[in-house]
Amino acid sequence: MSDPRSVRADDLRYLAAVVETGRLTSAAKKLGVDHSTVSRRLQALEQTLGARLLARVDEGWVLTEPGRAVIEHARMIDRAVELAAQAAGPSEPPGLTATVRITAADGFGTYFVTPAMARVRLQHPRLRIELATGARELTLRDTTFDIAVTPGPPPPATRLHTELLCEYDNGFYATEHYLREHGNPDSMSELAKHPIIWFVEELEKVHEIDLSSIVPNASLAFSSTNVFAQLEATRRGIGIGLLSKFVAHTAPELRPVAAGLPPTRVAVTLAARRDALKRPEVHVVREALHREVSVRGNELI
Template sequence: MNTLPEWTDLRYFLELARSGTLSGTSRRLAVEHTTVARRIDRLEEQLGATLFDRSREGYQLTEMGLALLPHAEAMESAVTAAQDELTGAQISVRGIVRLGVPEIFGSRIVAPALVELLQAHPDLSVDLLLLPRFANLANREADLGVMLDPPSTGRYMVTRLASFRMYIYGAPSYLAKHPPIKVHADLMQHDFVDYVQDRLASSGLNYMGELGFTPHRRMCCTSLAAQCEAAALGLGLILAPPYAVPNDGRLVRVLENHFYAERSFCLVAPTDLYRLQRVRVVWNLLRDLAEKNPALFIIPESR
């Protein structure tokens, strides 16, 4: 290698590693996709190494690409910190933040909260990834994410976002047509809607394992939103957190506080990205949202 790579080429490398596609990278950098391809080709030629495996599904980092990734990320953090210090950008939040959150939590809770944040920071943009699984922060699919299981390896900032409880709900139409539920044992006579068991994004999603019996699952789905809709139409009972249940009376709680499964959401970001102010602004929004709205996660017990 006769010359050192340009930072701008490394920036293209980072964005392509995170998005996995030329189109996604071109959108985030506001350039043509051909420009992205050209920059990556030039960087590979300079380094004398293939950084990406190309396929119809997108771009995946090779072993050499993975080796380059932490060095490029360190340069990104240094450049951003220098820009903040020299331009006073610490008082102006700008850039794109990619946030990965569970699907129904993101659509019903996070998306509305982001509106006010983005109105307050016109130079900030958010890519909200609503996923039926948890964001892969190791390959930089997202800058920060809400998940059940924090990474066990790597350098991350991790905090508990909120504990939440999964209560039993049923549609009034379903409950009217089936045996009454007065005690826990009565649940054994009923149908349930649940996650697809061999597609669980986390073992923590096996809430029904705490029922004490094997439930009769009428329908399983990878989407909690779809589960709620099926249950609201009377297909069966469902375990769901308060924030996921439509506030329209189509689902009502069963057995009140006599049974629930409890879990905790964690908020996670790679340490180097957490240093970026635009990431911390979104991080703080989520923490504030959870702190000020505990009833979204746990219903106060009636006396």
């Protein structure tokens, strides 16, 4: 066991900042020091505790197993310093002041997460929200987010807290002009004769729908990893887009094609590390997301 007298409280604050931001440079900016200072203090903390607390991954820095055991204590110290500063300064309105980092798919993040967070900010104007978009697989190693909103059902076995947030429908859409010019397919075999707009499947990190099982031998005219590029391609008449209902309905010129689509309802999972859920700001964000999809359920299904 390390001697508590040898542990510098400031070093624990440095650890909390790196975990919050995911990068040494971002943590240094938050703390008002240079990144070499952050690196040096983290090394000193690891040496004092006799354990590796952080590991480097492509996305930045993530907690190791010993790091996960330490981080909540580090956050408590960081919060205590913040409260002490507030107590000594002028009186400020109550509210949450921390940072919450969310990751979500492009479309869902834009049309549902962002409006929900706008409402959260009205109640907590000093709360900082960071939203990183792009579908991703859930992994316990990843400490670069507080809440992840990802397509697909909750995984059967994980140490993350996961829950079903909502479901949404998908369909084939095209412009009225395209349907007049090229016909409105009324079967999957007819649909296969039309150019289809969809994801670049080999680059997808999370597979929402298997297009080949719905339209065998589909002819892909335009593929993109970004749903907004797919939407624009459909609006421009390149072909027929397989789009989520809530995305397609943002373009009034689009119409569902006649071909009946087999069930392609996609589940949306909300995931969070269990330690993060103990933080009041993360709880507020989680509740806001559930409220948003509940109120706007008709846009999803």
